Amino acid sequence: MSDSHHHDDDHHHDHHDHHHGSLTHSLLPSDPALRVKAMETLLTQKGLVDPDALDALIDAYQNRIGPQIGAKIVARSWHDPDFRAELLRDATKVIGDMGFTGLQGEHIVAVENTDEVHNVVVCTLCSCYPWSILGIPPAWYKSEAYRSRVVIDPRGVLSEFGLDIHPDKQVRVWDSTAEIRYLVIPQRSENTEELSVEQLASLVTRDSMVGTGLPKIMGELP
Amino acid sequence: MNLPDPDAPFAEPWHAQIFALTHKLAQAGHYTWPEWAARFAAQRATSARDAAPDLEATYYDDWLRTFEQLLLDKALADKASLDALKAAWTEAYLETPHGKPVQLKAR
Structure with a gap:
């Protein structure tokens, strides 16, 4: 993808040259960026989108909505058995009651890791993900390599993440859809009985909630 | 020069803009999210079949292509x-x- 952040690209558009003296024009965005600007302008002119609402959504996903939300939910489930039971029974409702509803009304299902089972989440078709509690998925989650391989060889893919699952443990792969997203509740780190919910949350990583990692252990607590 | 932050939710501003546009039009009922997802998945499959580079840039190019066609098909643009x-x-x-x-x- 071209990125015209170089003024020596200027010769490509000399026919637009309106430079005065030593002034240079603004950096020309990439072709896709200009196409998106055109769409946004047209949709705004037609009254189909509100620029302030777009900015608010972007701001939320850039600054407030991310894995720290999921981490709080997992930490609470470690701390409070009743909450955990409710979460496993109806995560959509429990998480919605906490104020984190999906952008498109999608359902969330919580799956728990145990001594017998390790869960891992994928979207084989595109990139469905529990956005409202984990934010925008990382690049690897969207990659063809992960999406196509984790279903066929989950243990092999997990070992590439540095996660070797014991042969006696079952690995379950959950394929997300436009309607159903999954949250993995990882196993609680050992020797954390004294920690507060906030401290527990700081152990819960994004990857541990997708199933490609484990929570931090006590020595890693900041 | 600012190096890109690998953990930033959006690598480029237009990625964020098209994410927001796609969600807002679905929320407004111009299409359902499953309809969007099915079209996007089809485009992703086409790119994979054509051996497009397995990069986030391809992912967002697929998103852009799908969204543009959806706007045209729905006569929204x-x-x-x-x-x-x-x-x-x-x-x-x-x-x-x-x-x-x-x-x-x-x-």
């Missing part, structure tokens, strides 16, 4: 207006001195 606005934005960037806010000329 037309090609002539999109082309004209893209040309107008290009001109605005080229004519605006560096550091000044870039705005479309009133038409």
